[in-house]
Amino acid sequence: MEDCTAKSPKKVIQINHEELRDHLSSLVTNTVEEVLNKVLDSEAEEMVGAARYERSASRQDYRCGSYTRKLQTKAGEVELNIPKLREQKFQTAVIERYRRRESSVEEALVEMYLAGVSTRRVADITEALWDTRVSSATVSKLNQSVYEHIEKWRNRPIEGEYPYVYLDGVSLKRSWGGTVGNVSVLIAIGVGTDGYRRVLGVVEGAKEDKSGWGGFLRHLKQRGLGGVRMFVSDACVGLVESIRDFYPEALWQRCVVHFYRNVFSYVPRGRVREVSLMLKAIHASENREAARAKAREVVKRLKEMRLASAARCVEENIEETLCYYEFPSSHWRRLRTNNPMERIIKEIRRRSRVVGAFPDGQSALMLCAARLRHISGTKWGSRRYLDMGLLREMDRKEVVEVG
Numbered sequence: 001m002e003d004c005t006a007k008s009p010k011k012v013i014q015i016n017h018e019e020l021r022d023h024l025s026s027l028v029t030n031t032v033e034e035v036l037n038k039v040l041d042s043e044a045e046e047m048v049g050a051a052r053y054e055r056s057a058s059r060q061d062y063r064c065g066s067y068t069r070k071l072q073t074k075a076g077e078v079e080l081n082i083p084k085l086r087e088q089k090f091q092t093a094v095i096e097r098y099r100r101r102e103s104s105v106e107e108a109l110v111e112m113y114l115a116g117v118s119t120r121r122v123a124d125i126t127e128a129l130w131d132t133r134v135s136s137a138t139v140s141k142l143n144q145s146v147y148e149h150i151e152k153w154r155n156r157p158i159e160g161e162y163p164y165v166y167l168d169g170v171s172l173k174r175s176w177g178g179t180v181g182n183v184s185v186l187i188a189i190g191v192g193t194d195g196y197r198r199v200l201g202v203v204e205g206a207k208e209d210k211s212g213w214g215g216f217l218r219h220l221k222q223r224g225l226g227g228v229r230m231f232v233s234d235a236c237v238g239l240v241e242s243i244r245d246f247y248p249e250a251l252w253q254r255c256v257v258h259f260y261r262n263v264f265s266y267v268p269r270g271r272v273r274e275v276s277l278m279l280k281a282i283h284a285s286e287n288r289e290a291a292r293a294k295a296r297e298v299v300k301r302l303k304e305m306r307l308a309s310a311a312r313c314v315e316e317n318i319e320e321t322l323c324y325y326e327f328p329s330s331h332w333r334r335l336r337t338n339n340p341m342e343r344i345i346k347e348i349r350r351r352s353r354v355v356g357a358f359p360d361g362q363s364a365l366m367l368c369a370a371r372l373r374h375i376s377g378t379k380w381g382s383r384r385y386l387d388m389g390l391l392r393e394m395d396r397k398e399v400v401e402v403g
Contacts, residue, residue, distance in 0.1 A: 033078035044083035161227025162190030210238025254320035255338035266309035288325035
């Protein structure tokens, strides 16, 4: 009889955890690759208007092979088969999605470099991001490559027309001859005839003066900015004169929020809320004539309150804040202030805080441009901002009335 008390083996099955991990990683990567390629095929069929080898009256084009492209994803590197079409240029949302992520990585590299992180430490981080360690020399070259991409994006041609353009500048700290000074970065965003917002330009300006703004507007005009109906900005020194030089037919809308702040500088703190309600009533009027009439009432009331300087500020400058009445009423709320630009500048300041003082103006420009390039690839740039069909309809009505 067998001895039933014999000890059973402790390990019946042995698992190689390293091989299992590699197998699962490979499985996930292959699945991601398969799904993305199916999405590409589906997008191609939609553009062509028919499936492979399908006879269809709705067919708009024909497929003519494909080419491969490597793409880094969170699941690892995958190989995509990009369809080629005979008549059209194939466009895909898949590549754009990951391109935005790659842009964010580029921005992070620039930010780390400018914040004084050593190239050795950046190499450690790139290993964590890409699962590939690169040398310090390669990191330095990579930063230069990123700069080249940003410069190319910054100087790209401006296509189409932009009826509304917002202008503003952000002042950052820079090291200058052993001392810390200021450097200005000037920014322009526009709303195109399709109703979407786009970053039109970003340049370094020694300071926000006439020469700085004049150079920026010349830069935008040379790259093709046209069709501007109105600029929206604060009352920056030299900006209005520069607009007249380069875009004489465009209107200028002074940001009402900045205008209110200028008026408040002549008002005691205890009466700011009361004056604020009075000013907001002007810009809540149903048309321009009503706003002017309300402004006259506000000026009279301010004088009665013995706030002569505030009354004079309103009387002399109110007309600059009423240009938005020339456009469709549903656009007014987004045209009378420079808030869209203020939000972007707030984000730039948040990201530049880690740097402190930039080594030079070019470094400040590159980080701002990198951030703007990333923002333009997010929902900010893919969401319709205004219904520009209303502007076209308004123009048609004016033509009919004139005729």
